């Protein structure tokens with residue numbers, strides 16, 4: 001039997017084959033889920049001008065210093081500044097300007113008195129306001145120009161994923177065109193003469209194809225486009241035809257499930273054994289793994305067919321590759337260190353990725369199913385929130401042991 005590769009060895013050969021996809025420029029509204037190919041720098045200061053952080057009155061601090069309920073200070077209100085106003089009303093000693101949150105602070109003001117600290121509150125419009133509490137200091141309740149970011153500052157870095165927070169930061173910094181990587185185009189291909197489409201009642205010997213649905217969702221979750229979904233009979237000719245089609249429609253990555261192990265009907269192995277590598281990796285599930293780049297650069301994964309094996313193989317090898325194609329800086333799921341709350345056994349000499357349920361408040365992890373690690377337990381996979389990672393040299397996990405746990409949001 002051939003040597004087992006470590007997970008790290010196989011993963012390294014996968015990542016070595018990845019070249020990031022081309023860069024394109026997209027509008028902010030089209031950039032969700034994309035990965036930045038270049039840093040985003042602020043086009044202007046943010047805030048762009050000194051502005052009020054409260055609804056209240058812009059004042060000269062010297063006028064109101066020392067004001068309190070026993071010694072209120074009356075000021076004449078000479079102007080009104082709603083948010084969006086570009087006015088800069090001048091005012092003198094003993095005067096104030098009513099101002100709303102976000103409106104530019106007049107040049108003559110050096111503090112804001114919130115309306116809560118006045119006798120009449122917002123009802124004081126263009127009359128008199130009685131200040132019953134002085135602001136703490138000159139500058140109180142003024143948000144300064146450039147306090148968030150300054151023109152030219154790096155707001156987002158290359159390799160960052162453009163989620164809602166990042167997109168909002170770009171918008172706030174005045175940037176509306178973003179340089180991003182193209183989304184990977186992916187073919188998801190099930191193999192197995194036993195497969196019927198979901199919804200078709202399986203006859204004896206048949207099972208529903210759940211891997212297509214699983215992989216399509218996982219690929220979408222990795223911000224890639226599923227452009228081909230197919231389910232093939234166990235025939236090498238079907239694999240060749242599929243790859244020809246994948247070339248025609250320009251997919252970047254083909255993910256096969258099933259047909260890679262040592263059985264008699266393994267179409268992916270039969271069709272591709274000369275073109276990509278078929279390996280055994282020291283992990284459970286997911287030992288048989290096929291991977292390679294075709295002559296035209298397309299990446300091909302052959303994952304073992306059991307649904308749990310597919311899920312684990314995707315997380316460990318495929319997802320990092322799909323993110324690396326996008327130039328993503330962080331290609332790994334977050335890992336939490338949690339304590340096992342039950343005992344379980346694991347296969348010797350192979351790193352286990354066990355579908356697990358977690359309690360992040362208690363800091364604990366346990367098998368997601370009573371059935372243990374059976375890699376065919378497709379329906380039980382729904383109960384998994386994470387994969388507990390048990391080192392190859394460990395054969396028994398005992399309650400109380402600390403484990404790395406890959407979190408799957």
Ligand code: AMP
Pocket residue numbers: 190191192194195207208209210211212257258259260261263303304305306307376
């Ligand atoms: P294989 O790797 O082709 O030997 O498949 C291993 C096991 O996974 C077999 O029990 C298959 O029936 C099952 N399997 C393969 N492909 C799928 C699929 N698309 N959906 C659900 N189960 C599958």
Ligand code: MG
Pocket residue numbers: 191192193258259265305
């Ligand atoms: Mg099969």
